[in-house]
Amino acid sequence: MSDFDLMNKTNEDLKSLQDDLLQNCEFDNDSRWIPKCLHCSPYTGDVLVGMQQIFSRRKYLTNGRIDRYEYPGRLKKKGPVCYYNPLYVVENNNGDIVVSDDRWRVVGTDHEGKDRFKLYGLRPYGICTDALSHILVCAIQTSTVQVFDKNGVFLRHLLFRQPGLISPCFLAYDINTYQLWVWSDLNKRVCVYNYLTRPTDSTWKPFCVYSSKITGDLLIGMYKHEKRTGKVNRYNHTGELIQCIKYNDKIYELYCCPIFITENQNMDVVVSESDVSRPNAVVVTDHSGQYRFSYSGHPPDFEFQPRGICTDELSRILICDKMEERIHIIDKDGQLIAKLSLSPPDEFVPYSIAYDITTRSLWIGAVDEYDVKLSVIEYEASHPILTGNSVKRRDKSML
Structure with a gap:
């Protein structure tokens, strides 16, 4: 199930999915770690769960990690502690894990958790990837969607001052229809755009x-x-x-x-x-x-x-x-x-x-x-x- 599939779920469907995950997933018994975000990878079928560390009910630490679960909910691997309160997580089709966290960063690691890149100053929220392994980030700092290549190199801005869309907050890409679904938190609206991702000859x-x-x-x-x-x-x-x-x-x-x-x-x-x-x-x-x-x-x-x-x-x-x-x-x-x-x-x-x-x-x-x-x-x-x-x-x- 992809992020796009999750967006199309009704509240009842999401409640059922949540119950299934809670029943089947072998979450860490350490009560100092709580789940903050998740991503269902369409490439591996694994569920990536962003975890945040706490030491009391009222005070949070900034430590975060990404744990990987396989079907039907068995803990496959605990990720390294390399994030500050993970907000959103996604898996790229090249196997990289990309996370937006609470320190205004986008952090990319490979499948084993080794650092690939870090992007600073974006105030990032929702993230997703497209068919070419491009990384799309909702950047609150610029009120746009920023596009980066798989190595974290900036490519372009999307949806700059788009009518009907104020401050994009969450997004998902449907690889079957080439459509980008974007949610704006300020005016509570979902906008759908055709998003072209086909490769072109770079000499042109x-x-x-x-x-x-x-x-x-x-x-x-x-x-x-x-x-x-x-x-x-x-x-x-x-x-x-x-x-x-x-x-x-x-x-x-x-x-x-x-x-x-x-x-x-x-x-x-x-x-x-x-x-x-x-x-x-x-x-x-x-x-x-x-x-x-x-x-x-x-x-x-x-x-x-x-x-x-x-x-x-x-x-x-x-x-x-x-x-x-x-x-x-x-x-x-x-x-x-x-x-x-x-x-x-x-x-x-x-x-x-x-x-x-x-x-x-x-x-x-x-x-x-x-x-x-x-x-x-x-x-x-x-x-x-x-x-x-x-x-x-x-x-x-x-x-």
């Missing part, structure tokens, strides 16, 4: 990402620095790689370095990319990955520097041009419709863009040497926009 670095509103797939623009080449990977909702877009029909590479990526209403994949050896371009392929066209500015030249891209409900493509400091609007086949300037011009360079179909608004991120601004522009896709039009905007400084 993710550069941009887009979540498809049409298919629910995840499109990720990848870049390989050594060969200065790029590709687009498509993943389904379980994290399975279902498509790789890299070459055109003449076996030429489509991308050098994908910068921004989006999906059009007709399911075309639209990528802005940068290349020092050829004109920068917005490259468009259809849903199957077949090359359709490239747009390199109007007229095409080496000065074109596409950055942020988005599409509207008419399948028009809007492109931020860093060099010209305008927004190019092209149709779904790559023909220029208009160029849009922010008003007043020459103050900020449009760098990123998004279209809100509900409010008919363009959200444009613009930068200059000292500041970053977010502009909101009224935009009606059904009305033609003339080349060179300037539009008034509502700005908000981001710095």
